Amino acid sequence: xxxxxxxxxxxxxxxxxxxxxxxxxxxxxxxxxxxxxxxxxxxxxxxxxxxxxxxxxxxxxxxxxxxxxxxxxxxxxxxxxxxxxxxxxxxxxxxxxxxxxxxxxxxxxxxxxxxxxxxxxxxxxxxxxxxxxxxxxxxxxxxxxxxxxxxxxxxxxxxxxxxxxxxxxxxxxxxxxxxxxxxxxxxxxxxxxxxxxxxxxxxxxxxxxxxxxxxxxxxxxxxxxxxxxxxxxxxxxxxxxxxxxxxxxxxxxxxxxxxxxxxxxxxxxxxxxxxxxxxxxxxxxxxxxxxxxxxxxxxxxxxxxxxxxxxxxxxxxxxxxxxxxxxxxxxxxxxxxxxxxxxxxxxxxxxxxxxxxxxxxxxxxxxxxxxxxxxxxxxxxxxxxxxxxxxxxxxxxxxxxxxxxxxxxxxxxxxxxxxxxxxxxxxxxxxxxxxxxxxxxxxxxxxxxxxxxxxxxxxxxxxxxxxxxxxxxxxxxxx
RNA sequence: UCCUCCUUAGCUCAGUUGGUUAGAGCAUCUGACUGUUAAUCAGAGGGUCCUAAGUUCAAGUCUUAGAGGAGGAGCCA
Numbered sequence: 422x423x424x425x426x427x428x429x430x431x432x433x434x435x436x437x438x439x440x441x442x443x444x445x446x447x448x449x450x451x452x453x454x455x456x457x458x459x460x461x462x463x464x465x466x467x468x469x470x471x472x473x474x475x476x477x478x479x480x481x482x483x484x485x486x487x488x489x490x491x492x493x494x495x496x497x498x499x500x501x502x503x504x505x506x507x508x509x510x511x512x513x514x515x516x517x518x519x520x521x522x523x524x525x526x527x528x529x530x531x532x533x534x535x536x537x538x539x540x541x542x543x544x545x546x547x548x549x550x551x552x553x554x555x556x557x558x559x560x561x562x563x564x565x566x567x568x569x570x571x572x573x574x575x576x577x578x579x580x581x582x583x584x585x586x587x588x589x590x591x592x593x594x595x596x597x598x599x600x601x602x603x604x605x606x607x608x609x610x611x612x613x614x615x616x617x618x619x620x621x622x623x624x625x626x627x628x629x630x631x632x633x634x635x636x637x638x639x640x641x642x643x644x645x646x647x648x649x650x651x652x653x654x655x656x657x658x659x660x661x662x663x664x665x666x667x668x669x670x671x672x673x674x675x676x677x678x679x680x681x682x683x684x685x686x687x688x689x690x691x692x693x694x695x696x697x698x699x700x701x702x703x704x705x706x707x708x709x710x711x712x713x714x715x716x717x718x719x720x721x722x723x724x725x726x727x728x729x730x731x732x733x734x735x736x737x738x739x740x741x742x743x744x745x746x747x748x749x750x751x752x753x754x755x756x757x758x759x760x761x762x763x764x765x766x767x768x769x770x771x772x773x774x775x776x777x778x779x780x781x782x783x784x785x786x787x788x789x790x791x792x793x794x795x796x797x798x799x800x801x802x803x804x805x806x807x808x809x810x811x812x813x814x815x816x817x818x819x820x821x822x823x824x825x826x827x828x829x830x831x832x833x834x835x836x837x838x839x840x841x842x843x844x845x846x847x848x849x850x851x852x853x854x855x856x857x858x859x860x861x862x863x864x865x866x867x868x869x870x871x872x873x874x875x876x877x878x879x880x881x882x883x884x885x886x887x888x889x890x891x892x893x894x895x896x897x898x899x900x
Numbered sequence: 901u902c903c904u905c906c907u908u909a910g911c912u913c914a915g916u917u918g919g920u921u922a923g924a925g926c927a928u929c930u931g932a933c934u935g936u937u938a939a940u941c942a943g944a945g946g947g948u949c950c951u952a953a954g955u956u957c958a959a960g961u962c963u964u965a966g967a968g969g970a971g972g973a974g975c976c977a
Contacts, residue, residue, distance in 0.1 A: 448937085448938070450935095450936045450937070450938090450939050450940095451933095451935095451936070451939085452932095452933055452934070452935070452936065452939085452940095453932080453933055453934070454933095454934060454935090455934080455935060455936080456936085457935075457936045457937075457939085459937085459938095470936090470937080472935075472936090488927090501935095502935055502936095503935065503936065503937065504937080505936095505937050506937085523927085523928060523929090524910080524927095524928055524929080525910085526910095527910070527911080529910080529911065529926075529927050529928090529938095530926095530927085530938055531911070531912085531926055531927065531938065532911090532912080532926090532938085533911065533912085534911080534912070536969065536970070537911070537912090539969095540969090591975070591976065592975090628977090649977080651975090651976075651977085653974095653975055653976075654901060654975085655901095655974085655975060655976075656901085657971095657972080657973085657974090657975095657976095658970095658971080658972090659976085659977080660975080660976070660977080661977090664977070665977095666977060667977095761973080772973085772974085773972095773973080773974090774973090822976090822977095823976070823977065824977070825977075826976075826977065869977060870977075871976085871977030872977085873977080874977060875977095884970090896968090
């Protein structure tokens with residue numbers, strides 16, 4: 422971008438200097454002789470005030486200065502006479518770079534509903550809210566890479582197209598170049614995938630974990646940060662068909678090391694955002710407060726920045742599934758049958774109402790649940806000696822639910838093979854995974870962190886479709 | 901996929917028991933105003949009441965079906 426950004430200029434200590442700013446008109450006010458333009462270039466949530474004297478600027482130019490128009494302004498940076506900003510630009514030249522028809526431009530200087538902006542996702546970047554969200558999104562991405570880099574991790578790009586469908590993490594999107602009206606058929610009359618691009622059925626990845634394990638068992642500490650695809654018909658505020666996932670995998674780590682890593686990493690990222698996104702967080706905090714005005718006091722969330730500081734400065738609660746079941750069994754909502762799913766016995770899968778009770782009512786802080794019954798978890802999780810539970814861990818966050826799912830992996834060849842057999846995982850196809858247990862197997866652990874769920878927590882937004890630029894979900898792939 | 905709710909002006913929404921020409925705020929346009937802060941003041945324009953069928957003398961309002969959206973649930977990150 423040419424010249425100084427508005428962020429740079431607003432933090433200037435000099436005055437009466439010549440400046441050149443480029444940006445988009447957020448608002449325009451005026452009186453008989455003078456117009457005030459709020460100009461924003463995306464470098465910061467704050468707009469710069471441009472003051473235009475009608476006498477010095479051509480009338481046709483003045484007519485083009487409407488909300489949404491792109492301008493180049495040359496002028497002098499001066500102390501503002503108005504109260505709400507330190508500096509403003511006294512313009513002597515305004516060039517319209519791009520007009521915006523005021524009658525047709527959908528974004529107005531007023532509050533828009535998130536639903537409306539979601540339908541105008543191509544233009545919502547130009548609002549304060551989404552500007553703040555996507556600047557923060559970048560900082561969170563950067564902080565994650567920073568954390569792993571600082572700690573000796575190696576970033577691995579695991580495949581996006583995969584032939585393996587054994588992860589069991591959900592429905593997959595098929596990838597094919599075969600004709601959809603007239604595919605080649607085999608002798609049995611079924612689609613002949615031998616003629617497909619890869620010579621076999623392929624899908625978009627639902628997880629890079631299995632491949633990350635291969636890398637970890639040589640490079641030691643690795644992580645993935647890539648797109649992930651689930652073809653589930655999920656219509657909720659916390660699911661996407663295309664989302665980004667971070668999956669660290671560490672050789673020689675046991676479950677305790679795994680919990681330490683996840684907790685330390687999350688706290689690092691939150692602190693990084695607190696230190697580097699203050700203006701945007703302040704704005705989102707006020708926005709949330711505004712949004713929740715209509716709610717009863719007990720239903721309102723903790724102030725955004727306080728909430729982030731609280732999580733960064735307090736230890737997460739760690740407890741076993743068995744302990745959680747005991748707490749839930751004896752809880753008021755369970756006794757009074759307020760839960761839709763009453764907890765009766767050990768072995769029950771926890772519903773989101775139970776997770777919310779533990780995190781939001783009982784402990785009031787993030788909770789790491791470990792040692793789940795083996796029957797409700799994946800084949801690769803390490804069996805405990807009790808033969809009933811596995812070394813799984815789920816991190817539950819207030820307002821979001823499960824943000825991390827991970828485990829210590831089963832490194833013992835015989836037990837892994839037995840588990841795969843029990844759960845109908847095709848051993849032949851998975852030879853490459855099994856090989857790691859055959860040759861120099863060691864204990865290792867890892868987890869998957871849902872990037873957009875972390876974004877929900879950090880921004881205080883409540884719908885996952887608002888923290889990714891162009892959300893993909895059932896019946897929607899617009900833009 | 902299931903449950904609940906919603907769909908009226910560019911946006912956010914009101915519209916009583918079914919009853920004349922469907923309203924408001926903001927936005928837009930026009931004008932006023934000596935520096936505004938989502939400026940203010942005055943005026944104007946702007947409607948396929950989501951779509952289709954039905955009930956009725958009469959439907960924005962009632963019924964049925966469909967489409968789209970939101971929230972919750974399940975699946976999960």
